[in-house]
Amino acid sequence: xxxxxxxxxxxxxxxxxxxxxxxxxxxxxxxxxxxxxxxxxxxxxxxxxxxxxxxxxxxxxxxxxxxxxxxxxxxxxxxxxxxxxxxxxxxxxxxxxxxxxxxxxxxxxxxxxxxxxxxxxxxxxxxxxxxxxxxxxxxxxxxxxxxxxxxxxxxxxxxxxxxxxxxxxxxxxxxxxxxxxxxxxxxxxxxxxxxxxxxxxxxxxxxxxxxxxxxxxxxxxxxxxxxxxxxxxxxxxxxxxxxxxxxxxxxxxxxxxxxxxxxxxxxxxxxxxxxxxxxxxxxxxxxxxxxxxxxxxxxxxxxxxxxxxxxxxxxxxxxxxxxxxxxxxxxxxxxxxxxxxxxxxxxxxxxxxxxxxxxxxxxxxxxxxxxxxxxxxxxxxxxxxxxxxxxxxxxxxxxxxxxxxxxxxxxxxxxxxxxxxxxxxxxxxxxxxxxxxxxxxxxxxxxxxxxxxxxxxxxxxxxxxxxxxxxxxxxxxxxxxxxxx
Numbered sequence: 052x053x054x055x056x057x058x059x060x061x062x063x064x065x066x067x068x069x070x071x072x073x074x075x076x077x078x079x080x081x082x083x084x085x086x087x088x089x090x091x092x093x094x095x096x097x098x099x100x101x102x103x104x105x106x107x108x109x110x111x112x113x114x115x116x117x118x119x120x121x122x123x124x125x126x127x128x129x130x131x132x133x134x135x136x137x138x139x140x141x142x143x144x145x146x147x148x149x150x151x152x153x154x155x156x157x158x159x160x161x162x163x164x165x166x167x168x169x170x171x172x173x174x175x176x177x178x179x180x181x182x183x184x185x186x187x188x189x190x191x192x193x194x195x196x197x198x199x200x201x202x203x204x205x206x207x208x209x210x211x212x213x214x215x216x217x218x219x220x221x222x223x224x225x226x227x228x229x230x231x232x233x234x235x236x237x238x239x240x241x242x243x244x245x246x247x248x249x250x251x252x253x254x255x256x257x258x259x260x261x262x263x264x265x266x267x268x269x270x271x272x273x274x275x276x277x278x279x280x281x282x283x284x285x286x287x288x289x290x291x292x293x294x295x296x297x298x299x300x301x302x303x304x305x306x307x308x309x310x311x312x313x314x315x316x317x318x319x320x321x322x323x324x325x326x327x328x329x330x331x332x333x334x335x336x337x338x339x340x341x342x343x344x345x346x347x348x349x350x351x352x353x354x355x356x357x358x359x360x361x362x363x364x365x366x367x368x369x370x371x372x373x374x375x376x377x378x379x380x381x382x383x384x385x386x387x388x389x390x391x392x393x394x395x396x397x398x399x400x401x402x403x404x405x406x407x408x409x410x411x412x413x414x415x416x417x418x419x420x421x422x423x424x425x426x427x428x429x430x431x432x433x434x435x436x437x438x439x440x441x442x443x444x445x446x447x448x449x450x451x452x453x454x455x456x457x458x459x460x461x462x463x464x465x466x467x468x469x470x471x472x473x474x475x476x477x478x479x480x481x482x483x484x485x486x487x488x489x490x491x492x493x494x495x496x497x498x499x500x501x502x503x504x505x506x507x508x509x510x511x512x513x514x515x516x517x518x519x520x521x522x523x524x525x526x527x528x529x530x531x532x533x534x535x536x
Contacts, residue, residue, distance in 0.1 A: 071316045071492060092269055096211040097221050098266050100161065100204035105232045107197045110139065111486075112236025115365050116384045117248040119373035125247070127183030133299050133494035134187045136366060137487045141295055142194030144483030145288045145357060147334040148476050151202035152279055158272035159206030164263060166199030171259030177252040202476065210272055237365070237391075248380075270479025275453040276334055280490035283336040290321030291484065298491035337477050346464020347474055351481050353414060353458050356521035360421050360514040361451055363493045367507050368440060370434065375503055376435055386441045389447030397452035411528040416521035417454025422447045422515045429511035433504045461528055489514070 071525035118132045126129070154162040161471070171192040180186035214219045297314035305311070322427045329335040341347050365387070372383040397417070424446035431439045458478075464476045497506035 075220045093211050093221075094495070095265050096269055097205050097224050099262055099269070100208050101224060102162070102258060102262050103167070103204045104514060105383055106258060107143075107201055108232035108250075109192065109226070109236055109239075109363055110174075110197065110255070111136075111362075112365070113243075113251050114139075114233065115369040116237050116240035116373075116380050117244045117251045118370060120248040120380060121183075121186070123185065124369070125183045127496040129494050130294035130299060131187070132172045132370070133490050135183075136191040136362075137295055137299070137490045138187045139194040139197070140362075140483050140487045140490070141291055142191045143198045144480050144487060146195055146198035146284075147201065147480050147483070148287075148473075149279065150198040151400045151473075151476050152277050152336075153199065154203040154206045155275045155277045157209055157277075159203045159210060159276045159301045160266060160269050160272040162462040163207060164198055164204035164266050166196050166203055167259050167262045169193075169196030170197075170200060171256060171263070172261065173229070174252045174255035175188070178249045179254075204460040206272065207269070211408070217412050234265050235391075237369070237387040238381070239384070241381035243381075244380035252460050279326075280336040281333055283325055283332065286321045286325040286328060286346050290318050293318035295487050295491050297493060298488065301495065317348055317443060318391065338473065339482075341477060343463060344474075346461045346467045346528070347466055347478075349524060350458050350462045350478055352523075352524055353454070353461075353521050354420065354478055354482040355485035355516040356418070356514075357421070357451055357455060358482045360425055360447065360491040360518050362486035363445055363489035363510055363514045364425060364428065364444070366490055367493050367497055367510050368444070370497065371432060371503070372437065372440070376437065378437065382437070386437050387444060387448075389441050390444040393445050394448035394452035395448040398456060401453050401456040404453070408459050408474060409528070409530045411525065411530050412524045413457040414454045414461070414528060415522050417450040417452070418518050418525060420450025420453065420521065422518040424450065425515035425518065429508045429515070432511075506516075 075298055100379035114135060118135060120130055121135065122128065145492065150162070151165075157165075163325075170193060173189050173196055177186055177193060180189055186452055208221050239254075240251050243254065246410050293314045297311050297318060300308075300314065301311040306315075326339070329337050368386075369383060372378045372386060378386075401413050401417075428440065428447070431443055456468040459475075464479045493506075493510035496510050497503050497507065
């Protein structure tokens with residue numbers, strides 16, 4: 052799995068959280084040759100930020116391989132497995148914009164410490180959960196901690212590296228955390244689950260403890276009084292939660308059942324209300340004028356389709372390898388290892404290719420590669436050969452890694468500098484919603500034990516079709532990008 056595009060571009064906006072406003076501005080910068088000075092404890096800051104990104108990404112990928120063992124011990128069936136993944140992803144998506152606002156309001160340092168503390172406590176709750184219901188609740192709270200950490204880590208980097216060139220290098224280091232997590236997620240999850248699935252959560256505890264110790268030496272962050280869009284936030288949480296619940300339950304109870312109809316109706320009303328609120332409030336979470344930007348409109352379906360293909364493929368294939376083919380968790384995790392190596396290589400190649408040819412080539416080529424890999428997977432996976440599945444997963448991981456970094460510049464096409472951070476946050480929110488919807492729909496399709504193979508084929512076919520449509524839409528991206536990644 053590749054998660055590098057959780058990285059939002061950082062604008063050089065004097066009104067952003069990085070600007071010299073409010074209190075707590077570092078007073079003893081570490082002077083460097085040329086440009087603006089770095090803030091104090093720059094290496095500690097980038098270490099904390101990278102570790103935070105590592106944890107956020109790891110806890111999306113590492114749990115997939117543990118799902119079969121969790122079900123065997125705690126029960127809950129496919130519905131429980133879906134919610135263990137979607138509880139985290141849904142809350143993360145729903146609170147991401149709010150969390151960015153929170154980091155501005157209380158300061159990035161305090162927000163980062165709060166996010167780490169929540170993530171650590173909820174990881175312990177996950178590790179010791181005695182039932183599936185409590186595990187899902189803990190995963191939801193863990194998603195809230197992750198949502199707080201991500202924008203706070205970005206703000207800390209902005210504050211500590213005011214010079215754009217140094218900041219770009221720092222963000223490259225920051226992104227390594229996600230790349231490493233994407234590489235080790237499935238294999239590490241398989242290894243830990245071999246001993247006990249609870250270790251996939253326990254491993255977070257020493258990391259969180261170390262991060263909390265490090266954050267105490269970081270300089271106080273600037274604060275900026277930013278009003279919260281409470282109405283928009285509440286409607287977003289209600290709408291997304293009802294949508295995912297309706298999709299998950301509909302696949303099991305039937306879409307004609309009263310609870311499912313009610314949930315989907317509530318979701319529609321809440322999401323329509325959210326759009327209305329965003330058009331009327333003074334400080335919206337998602338300013339609708341962002342959609343006037345052509346690049347922004349083109350990027351959203353790319354991010355959504357990518358996550359459907361990425362999350363959906365890992366979810367259904369992880370369960371197929373263990374529950375249908377009977378593979379142990381470690382071997383199931385190793386199936387994804389070749390794809391991870393190719394993904395890192397493609398990620399490194401994405402920047403130079405984009406700089407030379409523009410964003411259109413890597414985006415279209417990457418999405419097309421994912422569609423080809425998913426199509427090959429839906430044809431060959433039912434044959435039951437793990438080595439063949441590992442080969443088919445390679446173009447999925449490599450294609451996503453090639454396409455996603457290039458979309459960074461596309462997100463910002465036509466977006467004012469003052470809205471660059473918000474545009475990136477909205478894009479990442481759409482991505483996470485795509486992942487949550489994929490788990491809900493694909494989990495429903497494979498829920499019937501008598502039709503698992505058919506469900507996998509339909510799931511992978513849906514993902515491939517969405518990616519192909521996104522690739523065709525991406526042909527409208529300008530052939531050459533002016534943004535250097």
